[in-house]
Amino acid sequence: MLAPAAQKSIHDLLGARGYLDRPEDLRLYEYDGSVDKARPELVVFPKTAEDVAAIVRVSNQYNIPIVGRGAGTGLSGGAIPRAGGIVISFARMNRIVELDLANERAVLEPGVVNLEITQAVERQGYFYAPDPSSQRACTIGGNVAENAGGPHTLAYGVTTNHVMGIQAVLPDGSVIETGGVAPDQPGYDLTGLLTGSEGTMALTTRITVRLMRQPEVVKTILAIYDAPGDCADSVAEITARAITPAAIEMLDGVMLRMVEEATHAGYPMDAAAVLLIELEGLREAVEEQAAQIERSCIGCRAREVRIARSAAERELLWKGRKNAFGAVGRVSPSYYVQDGVVPRTKVAPTLRHIHQVSEKYGLTISNIFHAGDGNMHPIILFDHHKPGELERAKAAGDEILRFCIAEGGSITGEHGVGMEKMELVGEQFPDATLELIQRFKSLFDPACRLNPGKMLPTGKGCMEIRQPAGMVL
Secondary structure: OHHHHHHHHHHHHHHHHHOOOOOOHHHHOOOOOOOOOOOOOEEEEEHHHHHHHHHHHHHHHHOOOEEOOOOOOOOOOOOOOOOOOOOEOOOOOOOOEEEHHOOEEEEOOOOEEEEHHHHHHHHHHHHOOOOOOOOOOOOOHHHHHHOOOOHHHHHHHHHOOOOOEEEEEEOOOOOOEOOOOOOOOOOHHHHHHHHHOOOOEEEEEEEEOOEEOOOOOEEEEEEEEEOHHHHHEEEEEEEEOOOOOOOEEEEEEEHHHHHHHHHHHOOOOOOOOOEEEEEEEOOOHHHHHHHHHHHHHOOOOOOOOOOOOOOHHHHHHHHHHHOOOHHHOOOOOEEEEOOOOOOOOHHHHHHHHHHHHHHHHHHOOOEEEEEEOOOOEEEEEEEOOOOOHHHHHHHHHHHHHHHHHOOOOOOOOOHHHHOOOHHHHHHHHHHHHHHHHHHHHHHHHOOOEEEOOOOOOOOOOOOOOOOOOOOOO
């Protein structure tokens, strides 16, 4: 239980409407988009960086763990309060502080929704490049914590490539500023260090991001296949032609049928797989690249290549891709999303391995992923009401990720480690690297109060501060 004196301090700081403590309210914050749960003891809603710093000082005084939370769309358990304590929700810190189009930047509070950044500047011809599938809901603070990606980061890069500066509260309550407007600040790259640190080193309270000019022309291509391996061959062939599309997404037959039934995006129900390819740039270059990509796909046994004829057709194709996870929810009571990465040349053997894992564990696995950079998203369907199915789904996911490591890849491309993959980190990195990561964590958070029980494997992390009854391990 939270000390009454600690809760009184929070009440005095934020007022009665600045926090939640009733069990029925706290249940809403015991999960994110992953499959694990743990309930906080208090959820607080700061409005300023000064509020956040004051809350952190209260946590220090009473030795309370803290977890930052954006929209709760994360897929690795990063926002789950594994050790109880206080969840800091940034929902009320949602202002676009400044739009500086002359310098192509925006200053944002962490609760700003990803898509709202582009909507604020698109009439002036700009956009914000990282576009996670949850961009209509996810927030920039969570994106920074997880170093989020998305379909269009093949050409533009992930969140860390677009964050210029950060204001953050450290675990001792002090406020720091990293980076800035200049593209290359002197000193250590603390902005890069904090981006992707999953809320284990600092709590981000303001972010400066880079904006980009909208391209002259956008062209979206749908290539349709009777064999998933032919899709993978097409990706390799496109790369061999020195073409880097803005996005190359692949959906297998299981996935595209669920998507089409839900969104009617125009995907063929009888296909074994499709590639969704988007080109951006100058008109002449895009036209030439589109012709080369069409030849590449046909040469790799695509049965049909369609080019969207209007913005409405293009938006409908992407609606299918962006709403894919919701489409799965119409078919399966539960699903488990994985996030392994393999070299592009290993996509086809990885798909074959995923099929073998599906048969081994008796679970349907659909695939939708960023084929251009080998970021695989196998979605494991299961029924959490059936005893043992969750455990089988987790075991299947671990087996897929171990294969990704063996093929020279990674256990995560954009979802983060969180509590889901922390034991596999020990298989990804040698002991010396793990020790270095632990030293960074200890440097920022020596008392281990900030998002404990995340990122590092058991024995390397910091779950020792306290473990309330009922927490999920």
